[in-house]
Amino acid sequence: MLSIKNLHVSVEGKSILKGINLEVKAGEVHAIMGPNGSGKSTLVHVLAGREGYDVTAGAVTYLGKDLLALRAEERAREGIFLGFQYPVEIPGVSNIYLLKAALNAIRKHRGEEELDAIDFLARVREKLKLVEMKEDFMYRSVNEGFSGGERKRNEILQMAVLEPRLALLDETDSGLDIDALKIVANGVNALRTPERAVVLVTHYQRLLNYIVPDYVHVLVQGRIVKSGDKSLAHELERRGYGWVEAEARA
Amino acid sequence: MATSNREVEELIGRQYRHGFTTLVEADSLPPGLNEDIIGALSAKKQEPAFMLEWRLKAYRHWLTMKEPKWAHVHYPPVDFQSIIYYSAPKSQKDRPKSLDEVDPKLLETYEKLGIPLKERELLAGVAVDAVFDSVSVATTFKDKLAELGIIFCSFSEAVQKYPDLVQKYLGSVVPYTDNFYASLNSAVFSDGSFVYVPKGVRCPMELSTYFRINASKTGQFERTLIVADEGAYVRYLEGCTAPMRDENQLHAAVVELVAMKDAQIKYSTVQNWYPGDEQGRGGIYNFVTKRGACRGDSARISWTQIETGSAITWKYPSVILEGDNSVGEFYSVALTNNYQQADTGTKMIHIGKNTRSTIVSKGIAAGHGQNAYRGLVKVLKGARDARNYTQCDSLLMGDKCGAHTFPYIEVKNPTAKVEHEATTSKISEDQLYYLRQRGLSAEDAVSMVVNGFCKEVFKELPMEFAVEAQKLIGVSLEGAVG
Helix, strand or coil, X not given: CEEEEEEEEEECCEEEEEEEEEEECCCCEEEEXXXXXXXXXXXXXXXXXXXXXXXXXXXXXXXXXXXXXXXXXXXXXXXXXXXXXXXXXXXXXXXXXXXXXXXXXXXXXXXXXXXCHHHHHHHHHHHHHHCCCCHHHHHCEECCCCCHHHHHHHHHHHHHHHXXXXXXXXXXXXXXXXXXXXXXXXXXHHCCCCCXXXXXXXXXXXXXXXXXXXXXEEEECCEEEEEECHHHHHHHHHHCCHHHHHHHHC | CCCCHHHHHHHHHCCCCCCCHXXXXXXXXXXXXXHHHHHHHHHHCCCCHHHHHHHHHHHHHHHCCCCCCCCCCCCCCCCHHHCECCECCCCHHHCCCCHHHXXXXXXXXXXXXXXXXXXXXXHCCCCCCCCECCECCCCCCHHHHHHCCCEEEEHHHHHHHCHHHHHHHCCCCCCCCCCHHHHHHHHHXXXXXXXXXXXXXXXXXXXXXXXXXXXXXXXXXXXXEEEECCCCEEEEEEEEECCCCCCEEEECCEEEEEECCCCEEEEEEEEECCCCCCCCCCEEEEEEEEEEEECCCCCEEEEEEEECCCCEEEECCEXXXXXXXXXXXXXXXXXXXXXXXXXXXXXXXXXXCCXXXXXXXXXXXXXXXXXXXXXXXXXXXXXXXXXXXXXXXXXXXXXXXXXXEEXXXXXCCCCCEEEEEEEEEECCHHHHHHHHHCCCCHHHHHHHHXXXXXXXXXXXXXXXXXXHXXXXXXXXXXXXXX
């Protein structure tokens, strides 16, 4: 589904990613771990299409397409969803209005008809249950006055409604208490199907107790220095990142 | 101008004595302004003597005035002698018979705005009864209104049929001496709307008029007067759109509102005059005086405006809160893109006790646009317990535009409570990225953020108007992204 080959990215002349290679197949969950500043967030934003990054070398293919040639909105319509680490507030725009506009933009791209208000609401209600949120939540302005946990659950709600092929989750666990973490994990697990893939970026192993990854990759200074299965995450939790960094330098 | 007061008085009091007969015959008056032109204009409209006298007094006063320079706008001097002050309306047969005969560019804009077909005909000047050039007014539901005793007609018709009402209220809120453009308007106003809602009557429908500037070089001097008698209620909608133009056009309207005891007037405007092209060429100069008076206790006047058009907007819809417990409101969205300039705001004059006013202003500047909020909250000595709340937010797009805020507050009663909040923000890349990551195009993302910013004002508009306004914001910001 997603194939990243020798990806080099710099920001304002500073090299951040230095040759990333990653293959993600449908049905897989990949966790990307690593210390602060290792380039984890840069990687997901480059994949999602944020501007301001210079791809200096390498290629990314998504469902057979040259991903880097697509604009952010085109990637979204092709089924890439990014759950933001810091979801931004959009005052005066209700959650439901944004979600409907987003869903219809994606459906239109696929040549499907727009959902009418009744079907749309039915779909939203079903997904609200998944993230244990009340309906009045939908009529509040996007992320405005939301707690950290509410913002993250809102990201998962959007993901659940938009049903992406590839979900990128950037530090979705940060700032969550254990109950919220479980809710978020349930949301992500509900999306795990043979057709979809998830790439989640996290600092801590904690989230991986609830979303069990197929692969774990350790990103250090812009390179994936170690890959393994979920046991690697446990090892990192126990021993920290120091030993991987040392191994990488050796 | 070094004219003494006495000279001014004399000038104003002088009787009109020039001839103008030949001028009356012509379809359009020649360009220029003098007493003959005003005499001819008044004669063409077969006005009673009081009207001509009033026009002449206004003209003579105007001669003593100077164009105001305090607004935060820049434009070359207007040559008032090159303006045509009267042009006859095109007769029905000269108008396009259907939309097929209308400029496709104009239709494209209507399409983008999602204006219903019926209204497109109206807006494009297809032969239906609508304001066209300087004369006539849409009076669709006249009969139904007449049953309730509501008068809704063109100003010219009101001068003929209801001279007593006109004489009683005309200039009672905006006197002919008020300001340079209001004086000019008083001298040469062509037409406009007149509304009178009698005691205790609730107007069952929203009254609306579409204005349109059409004839080249015809200055537009609309005059609107709305009177809501005791306990009456009326909602008035004013919407404008203008076709492409390559020269500047002056538009100096006056709107007066009078609300008696317990009466309520809600006046909404969507102003979309031609703003000029991307280089700032052409576009309308919109120098408007709008003011309402809450004459009786518990009267209520509310202004809502969506200003997206015009090269220059100079406009301060105001409320004079004379009656005790009266309420004034001003909700505004002003958007400037390319080289547009707007200097707009309001004046709330608290005279009665326990009077309240609310001001919500949303300014959006993109491109090289300059957007200024200018507002005055004045609490007079007798206005015990007066309250004002002002919220003034500016949104900037790009780094070549400007937002400016000039709030003036004068409080002469110590019991008054006046609050002012102001914010200036830039449209954030993070917001746009977030929305695009959800599948919205860059333009839709901008439109969504800006519409969210304006929401508090849009919710004051009637539903259909609000929908139109949202689309208008999107269309007006085209090309502002990136």
